Amino acid sequence: MMTSMNTMADPFVEAYGELRSLLSIEGPEWLVPIREKAFQTYALAGLPTRKDEEFKYTSLRELSEQNFRFGFGANVLREDLVPLTLGTIESATVGFVNGQYAPEISTHDHLPKGTFIGPLSELPEEFAPIVEKHLTKIATLEGKLGSTNDERFVALNTAYLGDVAVVILPKSSTFGKTIHLQYVVSGESVFSTPRTLIILGENAEATVVESFATVDGHGFTCPVTEIELAPSARLEHIRYQDESAASLHVSNTFVNQAGKSVYTSSNVNFGSQVARNDINAWVDGEYCETWLNSANVGTGNQVIDNHTRIDHAKPNCQSFEVYKSILKDHAEGVFNGKIFVYEDAQKTDAKQTNQAILLSPTATMNTKPQLEIFADDVKCTHGATIGQLREDALFYLRARGVEKSKAQALLVYAFAAEVLEKIGEETVRDLLEARLFDKLA
Amino acid sequence: MLTISNLHASVEDKEILKGVNLTINPGEVHAIMGPNGSGKSTLASILAGKSDYEITEGSVDFLGHDLLELDPEERAAEGLFLAFQYPVEIPGVTNTYFLRSAINSIRKHHGEDDITPKEFMALVKEKAALMELDSSMLSRSVNEGFSGGEKKRNEIFQMAVLDPKLAVLDETDSGLDIDALKIVANGVNTLRSPERATLVITHYQRLLDYIVPDFVHVLVDGRIVKSGGKELALELEEKGYDFIKEELAAKA
Numbered sequence A: 001m002m003t004s005m006n007t008m009a010d011p012f013v014e015a016y017g018e019l020r021s022l023l024s025i026e027g028p029e030w031l032v033p034i035r036e037k038a039f040q041t042y043a044l045a046g047l048p049t050r051k052d053e054e055f056k057y058t059s060l061r062e063l064s065e066q067n068f069r070f071g072f073g074a075n076v077l078r079e080d081l082v083p084l085t086l087g088t089i090e091s092a093t094v095g096f097v098n099g100q101y102a103p104e105i106s107t108h109d110h111l112p113k114g115t116f117i118g119p120l121s122e123l124p125e126e127f128a129p130i131v132e133k134h135l136t137k138i139a140t141l142e143g144k145l146g147s148t149n150d151e152r153f154v155a156l157n158t159a160y161l162g163d164v165a166v167v168i169l170p171k172s173s174t175f176g177k178t179i180h181l182q183y184v185v186s187g188e189s190v191f192s193t194p195r196t197l198i199i200l201g202e203n204a205e206a207t208v209v210e211s212f213a214t215v216d217g218h219g220f221t222c223p224v225t226e227i228e229l230a231p232s233a234r235l236e237h238i239r240y241q242d243e244s245a246a247s248l249h250v251s252n253t254f255v256n257q258a259g260k261s262v263y264t265s266s267n268v269n270f271g272s273q274v275a276r277n278d279i280n281a282w283v284d285g286e287y288c289e290t291w292l293n294s295a296n297v298g299t300g301n302q303v304i305d306n307h308t309r310i311d312h313a314k315p316n317c318q319s320f321e322v323y324k325s326i327l328k329d330h331a332e333g334v335f336n337g338k339i340f341v342y343e344d345a346q347k348t349d350a351k352q353t354n355q356a357i358l359l360s361p362t363a364t365m366n367t368k369p370q371l372e373i374f375a376d377d378v379k380c381t382h383g384a385t386i387g388q389l390r391e392d393a394l395f396y397l398r399a400r401g402v403e404k405s406k407a408q409a410l411l412v413y414a415f416a417a418e419v420l421e422k423i424g425e426e427t428v429r430d431l432l433e434a435r436l437f438d439k440l441a
Numbered sequence B: 001m002l003t004i005s006n007l008h009a010s011v012e013d014k015e016i017l018k019g020v021n022l023t024i025n026p027g028e029v030h031a032i033m034g035p036n037g038s039g040k041s042t043l044a045s046i047l048a049g050k051s052d053y054e055i056t057e058g059s060v061d062f063l064g065h066d067l068l069e070l071d072p073e074e075r076a077a078e079g080l081f082l083a084f085q086y087p088v089e090i091p092g093v094t095n096t097y098f099l100r101s102a103i104n105s106i107r108k109h110h111g112e113d114d115i116t117p118k119e120f121m122a123l124v125k126e127k128a129a130l131m132e133l134d135s136s137m138l139s140r141s142v143n144e145g146f147s148g149g150e151k152k153r154n155e156i157f158q159m160a161v162l163d164p165k166l167a168v169l170d171e172t173d174s175g176l177d178i179d180a181l182k183i184v185a186n187g188v189n190t191l192r193s194p195e196r197a198t199l200v201i202t203h204y205q206r207l208l209d210y211i212v213p214d215f216v217h218v219l220v221d222g223r224i225v226k227s228g229g230k231e232l233a234l235e236l237e238e239k240g241y242d243f244i245k246e247e248l249a250a251k252a
Helices: A016-024 A031-045 A125-134 A152-159 A391-399 A404-420 A426-440 B040-048 B072-077 B095-109 B117-130 B135-139 B148-162 B178-190 B231-239 B242-251
Strands: A092-097 A116-119 A165-169 A179-192 A195-200 A205-221 A224-229 A234-242 A248-257 A262-269 A274-283 A289-298 A303-312 A318-327 A332-341 A349-358 A364-373 A379-387 B002-011 B014-024 B029-033 B054-062 B080-083 B090-094 B166-170 B197-202 B215-220 B223-228
Touching: A016 A031, A031 A152, A092 A116, A125 A165, A125 A195, A152 A224, A152 A248, A165 A179, A165 A205, A195 A205, A195 A234, A224 A234, A234 A248, A234 A274, A234 A426, A248 A262, A262 A274, A262 A303, A262 A404, A274 A289, A289 A303, A289 A332, A289 A404, A289 A426, A303 A318, A318 A332, A318 A364, A318 A404, A332 A349, A332 A379, A349 A364, A349 A404, A364 A379, A391 A404, A391 B072, A391 B090, A391 B095, A404 A426, A404 B090, A404 B095, B002 B040, B014 B029, B014 B040, B014 B054, B014 B223, B029 B040, B029 B231, B040 B054, B040 B072, B040 B080, B040 B166, B040 B197, B072 B080, B072 B095, B080 B148, B090 B095, B095 B117, B095 B135, B095 B148, B117 B135, B117 B148, B148 B178, B215 B231, B215 B242, B223 B231, B223 B242, B231 B242
Parallel strands: A092 A179, A165 A195, A179 A205, A195 A224, A205 A234, A205 A248, A224 A248, A234 A262, A248 A274, A262 A289, A274 A303, A289 A318, A303 A332, A318 A349, A332 A364, A349 A379, B029 B197, B029 B215, B080 B166, B166 B197
Antiparallel strands: A116 A165, B002 B014, B002 B054, B215 B223
């Protein structure tokens, strides 16, 4: 008899037998073997424990202890979205409820020729080849340096891949409005595997917001986002996670950058019991810019774990990374920032900063920069600070009459707001700043 | 209004102030001049409540309060204002939000209600115009990316909005070109009134051409060694601080 080393029950393996045939009729046929292969990969790895290096600080025990299951058929109305921070922003919106496309909360018509914004299930035939070329092909670290990344949740998402939010912009096009991919959860113990595919043609420009929120109940949300940027494409990508306090969120984002492309990420985490995000940028062209910004606020027993990885494979590129966390009560923060500079990638300029403010003695932050440099003519810096508030700023505020406690609150807010200020989309920025203020109150 | 008596202060066992005496009455403008390292900025910081100094002797009375016992925010609420030599940049806090917090904290201290948004905007617009500040600056972060001159103008703008009883200007003229200097001086002069007093701390006489003081004091090595009228500033400009030092040496 075979015995498994992994003694935890894995509901996502157990449930697959029943769901396999249902999944096989979703989407194009070429996905069937890809799902199966991903399932095998996931089943082999199973759920991580804290013995797994990449999950050292983040316990996902809840995933085996609770019976998370698909919550298809849930009904969410537009008015249910009003209380959500970005629920009703002016945008081209593709809405998903519990991972299922929800036309009743979506608005994405009158698109210019060559542009598609919508679910895979409504993809016009003309876009089928480009989707096949990229979907599931970007979300991999195969063939890249180092072997420490953990892709089991990418495999889990792919194994359960159903509908997909697809954004395709043709060459030299600018989509004037914000594109909002809205993933909401409604119900108890809802398992969902949102999938996003963003393809920007040469010299195209867009702002895409992915938001993750809970209308009621809680869930385990396991999203994968794949982004392909052609030469000179520019994407502002805002990832806003504010799911309910009992939720678990484990996401993976992969970006492929061709020459002269600019990728700007704002990764904002206010919600969930456990939030784990991996963002991986594969910079495979010269003169690219990669901006990774992040604001995180953890209260109560929240765990917010961010892993980033930038692969500088070609020369003359710049990356700037600023990750900030505010941690209160018993909250835990984790930051792991990997930067790989490949042998060819001369003149790389990479700057990484990780800062945390701990507002109580029981809050903790674990930070680990990981730079692996194989080229000799590069500038790579990293810095991490974990601490309290700036004394000079505190005195300045108090000298103007602001009470000490209020001055402290203001500076805590400002610490994270500095990241949010970099968001180019004004409405989104203002709403997130207001939400930050509430979260800290 | 302000009475400083025999004030001694040290930093890490080094005595900086060695017995300062100074009395300022409402309506008066005093200037403290002195060479670098004489203790001018230390005095300003101590008045505002910076905690880096140890007061070893002496007292400061401000409008009947033992100033040294008050927190910095209480001093501000009682009407003391320090225009900083190096205004602090606070990314993420807008000028508007900062000022409204300051006004409301001060009002709360006096048991008053919050300022209404309408009153606040009217006040801020009026004072911004006085300081020739572009109102777009109001929505920017406090001092972030401001030029040296903008920072100093912003200090006097804040002073105009907060309407203090005693304003202490710590080297407000440093780093200002002549146009910015005139704007700053004009702002300060507009606020001159029989109820308000001003203490100008400066190294150079230049600012005092525009903010004309009633009294000039010379601070050397932690003590006020000479006091006089506005003509003392001119004399200092002409002869330099050395003549004071020589006078002192002759006396000794």
